[in-house]
Amino acid sequence: MTATLELDRPKPGVAVITFANPPRNQMSADALVAFHDILDELEKDLQVRCLVITGTGSSWCAGADLREERGQTPEQLKAHADSRASFGTLIGRLETIRFPVIAAINGYTIGGGMELALACDIRVGCEDAVFVCAGVNVGLIASWYRLPRAIGLGPAKHMLLTGDKFDADWALRNGLITALYGASSLLDESVKLADRIATRAPLSVEATKECSAQAFELSSESAAALHTEKFLIMAASADHREAVASFFEKRPATFLRK
Incomplete structure (x- = not known):
């Protein structure tokens, strides 16, 4: 647990990681390493059978901290691309980790946060959830592989090429999330879903x-x-x-x- 990540175990077999770095819940290199450390702990505990990831405040996750990347050269970025301080490494790990992962999306999900959400097995949200594929907004590229597989090529290109904001109703209609809850009940409903999974074989x-x-x-x-x-x-x-x-x-x- 760090100042920017919180770990809870609300039910047997269920763990919850909360992004706690308001207002945008961006992930620094140190936070990314700490996230891996938490996953190490959870993966070794065979009693853990489902993970919920949520956020605090008005954001779920806004991805990596661009202030850290701003001064780095392409060579420096390439050098740590496969390290535990890389956002891409965390995304890949969530996709392949032993237990299912639920994204309980409580607010803005931007850029690398979108990639992180797409790496989760199930995505649910509340009416305050907002989704932005921000690659074209900051001169980068992201989400082009996972997003079309999740929602189809046409809707995905609409998100990817405009860099626009898409609300929770749009996300539900297009399959980006599979359930929509009230803001006050999002975490409770997500834990119920995780508990259902955790009680299966x-x-x-x-x-x-x-x-x-x-x-x-x-x-x-x-x-x-x-x-x-x-x-x-x-x-x-x-x-x-x-x-x-x-x-x-x-x-x-x-x-x-x-």
């Missing part, structure tokens, strides 16, 4: 996240082979037997990750 949840991330890249033959591989592993697991038993016995399941 964990090996199955993790395999489903891993496989669905590859859905747009695999041929039908490769997808079928991957499905068979993972399905047979799940079918042989004690957690599968427990899930079936709890269904017929009408009781909550107790999963052991095996």
Whole structure:
């Protein structure tokens, strides 16, 4: 935990990371490293089965702190591109981390913040959420890979090429977020969603996240082979037997990750 990041565990299996660097919740290099440190802690704890990321004030996240990048040469930027102080490294890690990640978007989501949100498995928002693909506004390029996959090429180009603001209703209509809550209930509803995920069979949840991330890249033959591989592993697991038993016995399941 740092002055700009807060970690909470509101329910068994659920963790919440809050951006706490108002007013824009930008991420300095030190904050990015600290975020990785928190993820290290959560990933080692096999009881953690879902993560919610939210923000304070009027922003979710405005991406990296451009004041730090302003004086750096292209060579310097390239040198730390793969380090824990790089925004791109954090984005890639969230996509592939063991447990599902929910973005509970409470306000402005700008530039690198958009990339971070797109790396989350599920995005929900409140009526105060605003989305900006700011690459063209600051002479950079961002979100062109993940955004079209999330909402389709036409709406994505509208966001990417204009750098304009898009509100929560637009985001909901176009699939950028999948649920819209009141500002006061956003975090509670997001934790409820995370708790639902955390109480499913964990090996199955993790395999489903891993496989669905590859859905747009695999041929039908490769997808079928991957499905068979993972399905047979799940079918042989004690957690599968427990899930079936709890269904017929009408009781909550107790999963052991095996």
